[in-house]
Amino acid sequence: xxxxxxxxxxxSPVLTPFNEDLSPNAExxxxxxxxxxxxNVGLAFFGTNSEANSLSLDERLSLxxxxxxxxxxxxxxxxxxxCCAVPDTIILTKRAVELGxxxxxxxxxxxxxxxxxxxxxxxxxxxxxxxADDRLRIYLYHIPPVAQVPITLTLIDMLLREFPGIIxxxxxxxxxxxxTKAMLERFQPQGFDVFAGSEPFLLDTLRSGGAGCISAxxxxxxxxxADLAATWQQDDADEQQAGLNRVRMIFQRLPMIAxxxxxxxxxxxxxxxxxxxxxxxxxxxxxxxxxxxxxDDIGFTMPGLED
Amino acid sequence: xxxxxxxxxxxSPVLTPFNEDLSPNAExxxxxxxxxxxxNVGLAFFGTNSEANSLSLDERLSLxxxxxxxxxxxxxxxxxxxCCAVPDTIILTKRAVELGxxxxxxxxxxxxxxxxxxxxxxxxxxxxxxxADDRLRIYLYHIPPVAQVPITLTLIDMLLREFPGIIxxxxxxxxxxxxTKAMLERFQPQGFDVFAGSEPFLLDTLRSGGAGCISAxxxxxxxxxADLAATWQQDDADEQQAGLNRVRMIFQRLPMIAxxxxxxxxxxxxxxxxxxxxxxxxxxxxxxxxxxxxxDDIGFTMPGLED
Numbered sequence: 001x002x003x004x005x006x007x008x009x010x011x012s013p014v015l016t017p018f019n020e021d022l023s024p025n026a027e028x029x030x031x032x033x034x035x036x037x038x039x040n041v042g043l044a045f046f047g048t049n050s051e052a053n054s055l056s057l058d059e060r061l062s063l064x065x066x067x068x069x070x071x072x073x074x075x076x077x078x079x080x081x082x083c084c085a086v087p088d089t090i091i092l093t094k095r096a097v098e099l100g101x102x103x104x105x106x107x108x109x110x111x112x113x114x115x116x117x118x119x120x121x122x123x124x125x126x127x128x129x130x131x132a133d134d135r136l137r138i139y140l141y142h143i144p145p146v147a148q149v150p151i152t153l154t155l156i157d158m159l160l161r162e163f164p165g166i167i168x169x170x171x172x173x174x175x176x177x178x179x180t181k182a183m184l185e186r187f188q189p190q191g192f193d194v195f196a197g198s199e200p201f202l203l204d205t206l207r208s209g210g211a212g213c214i215s216a217x218x219x220x221x222x223x224x225x226a227d228l229a230a231t232w233q234q235d236d237a238d239e240q241q242a243g244l245n246r247v248r249m250i251f252q253r254l255p256m257i258a259x260x261x262x263x264x265x266x267x268x269x270x271x272x273x274x275x276x277x278x279x280x281x282x283x284x285x286x287x288x289x290x291x292x293x294x295x296d297d298i299g300f301t302m303p304g305l306e307d
Numbered sequence: 308x309x310x311x312x313x314x315x316x317x318x319s320p321v322l323t324p325f326n327e328d329l330s331p332n333a334e335x336x337x338x339x340x341x342x343x344x345x346x347n348v349g350l351a352f353f354g355t356n357s358e359a360n361s362l363s364l365d366e367r368l369s370l371x372x373x374x375x376x377x378x379x380x381x382x383x384x385x386x387x388x389x390c391c392a393v394p395d396t397i398i399l400t401k402r403a404v405e406l407g408x409x410x411x412x413x414x415x416x417x418x419x420x421x422x423x424x425x426x427x428x429x430x431x432x433x434x435x436x437x438x439a440d441d442r443l444r445i446y447l448y449h450i451p452p453v454a455q456v457p458i459t460l461t462l463i464d465m466l467l468r469e470f471p472g473i474i475x476x477x478x479x480x481x482x483x484x485x486x487t488k489a490m491l492e493r494f495q496p497q498g499f500d501v502f503a504g505s506e507p508f509l510l511d512t513l514r515s516g517g518a519g520c521i522s523a524x525x526x527x528x529x530x531x532x533a534d535l536a537a538t539w540q541q542d543d544a545d546e547q548q549a550g551l552n553r554v555r556m557i558f559q560r561l562p563m564i565a566x567x568x569x570x571x572x573x574x575x576x577x578x579x580x581x582x583x584x585x586x587x588x589x590x591x592x593x594x595x596x597x598x599x600x601x602x603d604d605i606g607f608t609m610p611g612l613e614d
Contacts, residue, residue, distance in 0.1 A: 056395050084391055085366075278433055
C-alpha cells in the first residue's frame with residue numbers, strides 16, 4: 001500500500017456564516033475555506049467553534065456536499081462528525097469518508113455524563129463497525145471544558161488496540177499541557193497523531209513530536225500560525241510563538257466565537273459574518289469596541305479576506 | 308375559551324427498549340406506555356432516562372407517530388423535544404403539537420456551556436416563533452447535573468413575560484429543594500406548573516402548591532407514586548413518601564437507567580429490556596445481583612407488567 005498522506009500542521013474549525021434568517025450561508029463558508037487553504041490551513045469544519053452542534057444533521061450533510069462540490073481539497077478536510085446520537089454520527093461519518101475526507105474529528109456522545117470507558121469504547125466501535133470503510137481515519141476530540149465527557153488515556157489505549165490505523169489521532173482541547181504531554185509520550189510513537197487544541201501549545205507540541213494544532217484562532221490568524229508550524233525548527237520559533245499568543249489573547253478574553261466572527265465581518269466587509277445562532281450571541285457594543293481597539297493597537301490585518 | 312386540561316400528578320420519562328441490533332423497539336415501548344397509563348402515570352417519553360439523546364431525530368419522530376397511532380392518550384403525553392440544534396427542536400416540537408400532545412418537555416441547547424440568559428431566551432423564542440401554534444405548551448427542563456446548562460429564575464421570568472400561556476411549567480431536576488421552592492413561590496402563582504424532578508420531592512412539592520413530579524422511577528414504581536399524588540392530603544402521606552423513598556434509593560445507588568431496565572426485564576420476563584444504547588452500559592453481574600437481592604428484600608413487584 002502506498003504511504004498515506006496524513007493530516008499535519010495547522011487546521012481550523014471553520015466559522016459557520018449564517019444569513020439573517022439564521023440559515024447557514026454555504027457560499028460564504030466556501031469562501032472562508034478557500035482563504036484558509038490559501039494560507040496553508042486545513043479544514044476542520046463542523047468543530048465547536050463552527051457552532052456545529054447548533055446545526056442539524058441535514059444542514060451538516062448539505063454544507064459538506066457544497067464544500068466538496070466547490071472543489072476544495074478533500075484530503076485537507078477533517079469535518080467534525082461526533083453527534084449526541086450514534087446513528088447521526090454514523091450517517092455523517094460515512095458520507096465524509098465516501099466523499100474522500102482525509103479524516104473526521106469525532107466528539108464522544110456528550111449528553112450523558114460520568115460515562116465509563118467501556119460505554120464510550122462501544123459508541124466508537126459501533127460507528128466504526130457501521131461505517132465499515134477502510135479509509136476511515138478518526139481523530140478523537142477531547143474537549144472536557146465543553147463536552148464534559150473526557151477521552152481518557154485508557155480509552156485511547158483500548159481503541160488503538162482494537163482499531164489500529166482507523167484511530168488516527170486526537171485533538172486535545174483540555175488546555176492541560178500535562179495531558180497533551182502524556183498523549184505525546186505514550187501514543188504518538190505508535191503513529192497516533194497528537195494535535196494541540198490551540199496554538200499557544202503549538203511549538204511545545206511540535207518539539208515533543210506532535211502533529212500540529214487544530215485551532216479556532218486559525219480562522220483569523222491563519223498565515224502566522226501555519227508559518228510557525230512550517231518553520232518551528234528555526235531560531236525565531238519562540239519569538240513567533242509569542243506573536244501568536246498576543247493575537248490569541250485578544251480573542252480569548254472575549255466570547256471567542258463571537259469575537260472571531262466580528263473580526264471576519266470587519267476585515268471582509270461582510271456584516272452578516274457577525275451573526276451567531278442561538279444559544280450563542282454576538283458581542284455587545286462595548287466588547288466589539290474593545291476588540292477593534294486591541295486589534296488596531298497591534299496593527300492586525302487579515303490580508304486577502306476583503307472582497 | 309374552555310378551561311384547558313393541564314398536565315398534573317405523576318409522569319414518567321418512559322424507558323426506551325432496544326432490540327439486539329440497538330434499534331428501538333416500538334412495540335415494547337407502546338406496551339410500557341399502556342402499563343404506565345393503567346397506573347395513572349403520564350407519558351414524558353424522550354426524557355433523559357429514556358436515552359432520548361442517544362436517539363436520532365428520525366427515530367424520535369417515528370416512535371412518536373407509533374405511540375399516537377397505538378391510541379395512547381395524547382393529552383397525557385409530554386415528549387422531550389429539546390435537542391442540541393434548534394432546527395431539530397423545531398421539527399420535533401411542531402410534530403408533537405400537531406399530533407395533540409398535551410405539552411413538550413424542552414431541554415435548552417446543551418452543547419455550549421456558560422451561556423447567557425439572553426442566548427437561551429433567543430433559542431426558546433426561535434422555537435416558539437417557528438412552531439407558530441397556539442396549542443404549544445412548553446415545560447422547561449432544568450437538569451444542570453446532566454445538561455450542565457441551567458435554566459435560571461431570570462430566564463423563566465423573561466420567557467413568562469414574553470410568552471405567557473405557552474411557557475407552561477418546568478421539571479426541576481436540580482435536586483436542590485431551595486431552587487424548587489423559589490420556583491414554586493415565584494412562578495407557580497402565575498399558573499406556571501412546577502414539577503419535581505423525582506418523587507423524593509413529591510410531597511413537599513404538592514404541599515407547596517406544585518403540580519406533581521416527573522420521575523424516572525415511575526417506570527418501575529408507578530402505582531405507589533401516583534397514589535401519593537392522588538392522596539397527599541391524607542394522614543398517611545408522610546408514610547407513603549417514606550415508602551417511595553425506600554424504592555427510589557435502591558435504584559438511585561446504581562446506574563439508574565440500567566437498573567430500571569434490568570428490573571423491567573426481570574418482572575416482564577422480556578430479556579431485551581436490559582439492553583442500553585452506547586454510551587450507556589448495562590449493569591455488571593454484581594450490580595444486577597445487588598439490585599435483585601435489594602428488591603426481593605422489600606418484596607418488590609411490578610404487577611401487570613408480566614405477559
